[in-house]
Amino acid sequence: MFFQHVYDQSLAQGSYVIGCQATGEAIVIDARRDIDIYLEIAEQNNLGITHITETHIHADFLCGSRELAAVTGAPMYLSDEGGEDWQYQFPHKGIKDGDVIKVGNLTLEVIHTPGHTPESISFLLTDHPASDKPVMLLTGDFVFVGDIGRPDLLEKAAGMMGTKEAGAKQMFQSLKKFEALPDYVQLWPAHGAGSSCGKALGAVHSSxxxxxxxxxxxxxxxxxxxxxxxxxxxDxxxxxxxxxxxxxxxxxxRPLLIEIPKHPELSKSQFLSAYQKGIKVIDTRNKTDFAKGFIxxxxxxxxxxxxxxWCGWLLNYQEQFILVADGSQMEDLTRKLMRIGxxxxxxxxxxxxxxxxxxxxxxxxxxxEFKMYLLKDDIQIVDVRGATEYEAGHIEGADSVFAGTITGNLDKINKDKQVIIYCQAGDRSAIAYSVLAKHGFRNVKNFSGxxxxxxxxxxxxxxxxETSCINV
Structure with a gap:
């Protein structure tokens, strides 16, 4: 059996290439959108990509299954679980609980594991030449190392109200299927530490x-x-x-993107023309260089x-934007952005x-300097970390305005006072500072520590x- 874990550190997202070396067949699970890595892995290991699948309809990245299918001609095996409202709306081979995908001498049994989403499935892999006992479970966003998939994303991110309690109940039942599996089965999830698909994901990739x-x-x-x-x-x-x-x-x-786009370096006149028309500028330099001088x-x-x-937080999918970046960075930046569309x-x-x-x-x-400002009355301290971080411990007197949603909460920041912002260690406060500057806030200082x-x-x-605060 051939097995390779492909991990995207930028989104804490894992995909998989699993193959039968005897027959030269391979399946790709939860592919990212820049698919050249899977083609290279297959070619280097004398495998052909013959099957493509996903564990669920993802919310945190744009899955590359369709790009991969367009290039290889391999069929897509996708969940038909979850009911009518949770079906993929493009051609595919539907799979349900108990179905088996055969890849050469390997089999992947489909297990319906709803909770994170209603259509979520996991794959129990058996390498039959080695044993008729299962060797690993590909869980998607069902069970992570140290955590499980959150059931509130459909409600909080996609506006599907009333789904989180039902999802939590489904997750409770799905875990009983997990508990029934032998203890020796390897666990390979779709995400690791840093993903927003849970609250306590482990840094180790497997368990x-x-x-x-x-x-x-x-x-x-x-x-x-x-x-x-x-x-x-x-939390x-x-x-x-x-x-x-x-x-x-x-x-x-949706439209497919099967190659990495190349973007032009703009001349001074091209940039100024676009800038004057209001095209947004994203400065990718480190926060220290940005602070020394920015457009x-x-x-x-x-x-x-x-x-x-952060681009996903602050940009929309209709607007064009310009990057401040070295040419040598552009391919990597383009890949990172195309992975979220x-x-x-x-x-x-x-x-x-x-x-x-x-x-x-x-x-x-x-x-x-920050301590000196704390002695004054006419100031506003703003904590731009997430709400959970704020509730766990913040500087006394600070208001909570998360950097990711600050554009929609500018009314919570007082233009008539001296405003001081902070986060954990300066990255998010640099983002928030730039957003406030863009919207005309001039009395802002960044406590970057x-x-x-x-x-x-x-x-x-x-x-x-809840409503009470205590010193910690």
């Missing part, structure tokens, strides 16, 4: 069913369904705004593992200087649960 039964919180509730549901639905992180679009595009027919109105989103997620790159510029535009600078303050530096300097925080 075993037996280990998860012992250590995963989800198996500690026995028959206490309500206790399980309460914990599962509490889940904010799902990025783009999730709703992914849920839609992964379900319906007015540009948004700071650093080129790191969170780049595509952000295809409207107008072009890029490698430098913000020499454009005839007076650059702005960010007002970044130290912890000592954030909670991390505050606590290191023995600063105190306030934790909130």
């Amino acid at each position: 075993t069913t037996g280990y998860e039964k012992i250590r995963n919180w989800a198996f500690r509730y026995g028959e206490d369904e309500q206790g399980f549901m309460d914990y599962l639905l509490t 889940q992180p904010e799902p990025p705004k783009y999730f709703a679009m992914m849920k839609y595009l992964n379900r319906v027919d 007015p109105g540009s948004i700071s989103i650093q080129d790191n593992d969170s780049f595509s997620t 952000m295809d409207n790159i107008y072009g890029y510029i490698p430098d913000v200087n020499g454009l005839g535009i007076e650059l702005q600078t960010a007002d970044v303050i130290s912890i000592d 954030g909670i991390k530096e505050w606590l290191a300097a023995d600063g105190k925080t306030i934790a909130c649960k």
Whole structure:
């Protein structure tokens, strides 16, 4: 048996190439949209991609199954579970609980595991030349290392109200199927630490069913369904705004993108023309360089593992945008963006200087300066971390305005006061600062050290649960 885990660090997303070397057949599970990696793996290992499948209709990335099918001609085997409202709306081979996909001498038994979504399935893999006992379980967003898939995404991200409680109940029942599996079966999920598809995903990529039964919180509730549901639905992180679009595009027919697009470096005149027309500028330089001088109105989103997620928070799918990036970065940035369907790159510029535009600078303050401002009355402290982080511990007196939704909450920030923003360690506050600057806020300072530096300097925080706050 051939097995390769393909992991996208930028979205904490795992896909799989599994093949039978005796027959040269291979299946790809949960492919990302830039599919060349699967073609290369298959070619290097003398395999042909003959089967393509997904564990569910994904919300966090644009699945590349259809691109891969268009290039290879392999059929797509997709879930027909979950009822009429949860069906893929393009041609495919439907599969249900108990069905078996045969890939050479390998079999993948379909197990319907609803909870995260109603149509979710897992695959129990058996390598028959080695044994008639199953060797691994490909769980998608059902069971992760240390966590399980959240059932509230459909409601929070896609606006499908009233689905989270039903999903939590389904998850409770699905876990009983997991518990019935032998302890030696390997676990390979679709996500790892950093994904918004759960709240406590482990950093290790794989586990075993037996280990998860012992250590995963989800198996500690026995028959206490309500206790399980309460914990599962509490303190889940904010799902990025783009999730709703992914849920839609992964379900319906859509244009395919089978090659990595190349985008032009814009001349000074081309850039100025687009800039004056209001095309958005995304500055991918590190936050320190951005603070030293940035194009007015540009948004700071650093080129790191969170780049595509933050673009998904702050861009929409109808607008074009320009990147400030070196040419050597463009292929990687394009890949990151196409994985969430952000295809409207107008072009890029490698430098913000020499454009005839007076650059702005960010007002970044130290912890000592921050402490001095705390002694004043006419200020507003704004914590731009997520709500769960804020409730776990924030600087006393700080208001909570999450960086990802700050554009829609500008009314919560006082233009007449001195505003000081902070996050955990400066990345999100740099984003928030740029958004506020774009919208005309001038009395803003960025305490870039954030909670991390505050606590290191023995600063105190306030934790909130429901309506009460306590010192921590």
